[in-house]
Amino acid sequence: MNFAHLSDTHVLDKRSQTNQLLELVDDGKKLAQTITAAVNHPQKPELLLITGDLVHEGTAEDYAYFKSILEDNCKGIPYVVCLGNHDRRQAFWEGFMGEKGVAKPYVETTMINGLRIIALDTSPVDGNEIGEMPQDQLDYLAEELKTAAPKGTIVILHHPPQGFVLKGFEGLCPVRDAFAGIVEGTDVKAVLSGHTHYLSCHSKNGVTYATAASTAFSMDNAKKGDLDFIDACSYNLGRITEDSVYVGTETVNYQYKTLFTMKAADMEKMLKNQK
Numbered sequence: 277m278n279f280a281h282l283s284d285t286h287v288l289d290k291r292s293q294t295n296q297l298l299e300l301v302d303d304g305k306k307l308a309q310t311i312t313a314a315v316n317h318p319q320k321p322e323l324l325l326i327t328g329d330l331v332h333e334g335t336a337e338d339y340a341y342f343k344s345i346l347e348d349n350c351k352g353i354p355y356v357v358c359l360g361n362h363d364r365r366q367a368f369w370e371g372f373m374g375e376k377g378v379a380k381p382y383v384e385t386t387m388i389n390g391l392r393i394i395a396l397d398t399s400p401v402d403g404n405e406i407g408e409m410p411q412d413q414l415d416y417l418a419e420e421l422k423t424a425a426p427k428g429t430i431v432i433l434h435h436p437p438q439g440f441v442l443k444g445f446e447g448l449c450p451v452r453d454a455f456a457g458i459v460e461g462t463d464v465k466a467v468l469s470g471h472t473h474y475l476s477c478h479s480k481n482g483v484t485y486a487t488a489a490s491t492a493f494s495m496d497n498a499k500k501g502d503l504d505f506i507d508a509c510s511y512n513l514g515r516i517t518e519d520s521v522y523v524g525t526e527t528v529n530y531q532y533k534t535l536f537t538m539k540a541a542d543m544e545k546m547l548k549n550q551k
């Protein structure tokens with residue numbers, strides 16, 4: 277089965293916020309353009325997965341707007357999402373799910389043509405930069421995986437639990453061992469995540485871990501320890517077969533422009549403050 281993996285869409289309906297990340301937020305054009313590119317790709321994805329930071333600290337209206345972009349551009353292809361640290365749970369439940377007054381983490385299992393997608397929520401508290409996975413989600417995952425799905429399972433979650441290449445990124449999700457112990461030896465073929473705004477792919481004990489860069493902005497730290505936030509837009513295309521997982525990246529309207537630089541020392545300080 278072919279799928280498209282988008283991440284960190286950081287959409288806002290109106291750019292009304294005044295924080296320093298304003299320039300990085302997508303007003304919806306990049307998301308629409310990316311979905312259009314994916315659904316028209318010759319590889320014909322049958323499924324769209326979006327791994328969190330869907331909306332950038334927005335309202336229920338922003339989630340309704342985000343959903344309308346999916347509905348308008350997916351051309352009937354099913355989509356499954358999970359939430360990230362910049363999502364706001366109550367606004368998501370109201371604007372995306374149509375349930376008012378709910379603020380719980382979003383944890384869900386969806387079956388699509390025999391492929392099982394399990395969405396976990398690694399920011400059970402809004403704004404959790406580092407990410408965590410509460411025991412009840414690990415228990416939920418273990419329970420779901422007791423039975424195999426006809427075409428296997430993909431787990432989607434925002435913070436990558438494996439496969440850190442960049443120095444400093446390994447601290448972004450401290451649930452690696454517990455998580456790996458649950459998914460290894462089951463029908464989980466791939467674990468897809470985002471958050472780093474940087475493509476990575478890693479295989480361990482029969483499980484493929486892939487992180488998609490963002491549709492809104494990407495990271496470049498090739499030159500120095502600091503992180504350049506660049507105006508780039510990409511998504512991953514994947515294929516799952518009985519015995520293999522393929523993941524590749526497609527760039528959309530790429531133009532290299534540094535929007536913002538996060539100093540290495542500031543990043544270290546931010547991660548320390550979250551602990």
Ligand SMILES: [Fe+2]
Nearest residue numbers: 284329471473
């Ligand atoms: Fe993000």
Ligand SMILES: [Fe+2]
Nearest residue numbers: 329360361471
């Ligand atoms: Fe994130």
